[in-house]
Amino acid sequence: MVWFRRGLAATGLVAALSLGAVTAQAEHGEMDFPGIGPVTIRTIKAVGALPSIALADAHGRVLLNATVGGTQSEYFRVAKGANGKLNPTVHYAVLPGPDPSSRAVLAVAAATGGSDCAYEAIVFGSDHGKLSLWTPKTLDTMAEGGIFVGDLGARRGYGLAVWNFIWGDEPHVAPHRYRVWLYHLNRRRMKFYPTATLTTHGHYADDTAALRELRLTFPNLTHAIPRLSC
Numbered sequence: 607m608v609w610f611r612r613g614l615a616a617t618g619l620v621a622a623l624s625l626g627a628v629t630a631q632a633e634h635g636e637m638d639f640p641g642i643g644p645v646t647i648r649t650i651k652a653v654g655a656l657p658s659i660a661l662a663d664a665h666g667r668v669l670l671n672a673t674v675g676g677t678q679s680e681y682f683r684v685a686k687g688a689n690g691k692l693n694p695t696v697h698y699a700v701l702p703g704p705d706p707s708s709r710a711v712l713a714v715a716a717a718t719g720g721s722d723c724a725y726e727a728i729v730f731g732s733d734h735g736k737l738s739l740w741t742p743k744t745l746d747t748m749a750e751g752g753i754f755v756g757d758l759g760a761r762r763g764y765g766l767a768v769w770n771f772i773w774g775d776e777p778h779v780a781p782h783r784y785r786v787w788l789y790h791l792n793r794r795r796m797k798f799y800p801t802a803t804l805t806t807h808g809h810y811a812d813d814t815a816a817l818r819e820l821r822l823t824f825p826n827l828t829h830a831i832p833r834l835s836c
Contacts, residue, residue: 637700640707641735645669647711649696651684657696657715659728661737670737675715675726677744682717682726693718697831701755704764704791708733710740712755712827716834722778723749725828729766733796740791740798741766750782752813752826758788759823765790766798767824769813772805781809784816 634648643664650658656676661669674696676682682694694717701710710731717724727745730738745753751770758765766789771782784806789798810816813826828834 637709639709639732639737642669642732642737647698647700649674649698649713651692651694651696653684653686653692655684656682657684657694659696659698659711659713670730670739672713672728672730672739673744674713674728675717675744677726679717679724679726679746681724682715695834697834699827699831701827703731703733704793707735710755712753712831714753714828714831714834725749725751725753725834727753729755729798731796733793738796740796742797742799746770747828749828750813751784752828754824754827756824760821762788762801763790765801767822769817771813771816776809781811783807783809784813786817786820786822 634646636644636646639645646662648660648662650660656673658671658673660671663669675694684692684694686692694715696713696715698711698713701712703709708731710729712727712729714725714727725747729740729745731740745768747753747768747770751768754767756764758767767786769784769786771784773782776782786804787800788802788804790801791798804820806816806819808819810819817823
């Protein structure tokens, strides 16, 4: 079960999950990383460029700077609408790592279209005082899909799950089959490697029911990030 309460920052929230506390920020903030100390996390949305995220230590030194969206589609280049709003936006959630010496960050760029939202995401984190990118490529899904980082259950260990609906002959708004991609975190390389691809037999109107068929019990972390969903 997942529940939310207002907490650490004016733009953030804390989601209590079975694996620990998740701090989700809409824009930017400061977090403590084990072995590193206070780190400022800043999202960057420059018109005409791809959205990115930058981390700096207490002395202002850049520790990591990574593109969040756009490696799958040029549609993710930031544009300003007539109302002054930027599209896409980029947000993040700070998550527990595989042990107390590590911490993970899920950063998601959300591009709003006419009838849906496309998401591209990366995962990076700290391990024994070092920051690195854990995803070998940008993850992509949509508002009907989802992403989870943490203990995958069923003795799979700490990993990553990405899922999305499969658009067949049915209309966009109709129930769909779903596909889930599972990844395991290699602790020596601190990289996610694919381990399995699961597909539902049934058609479902939402991802919760699809995950239930596949006996996957983890939550959708895109729902824990403020102002991300369509």
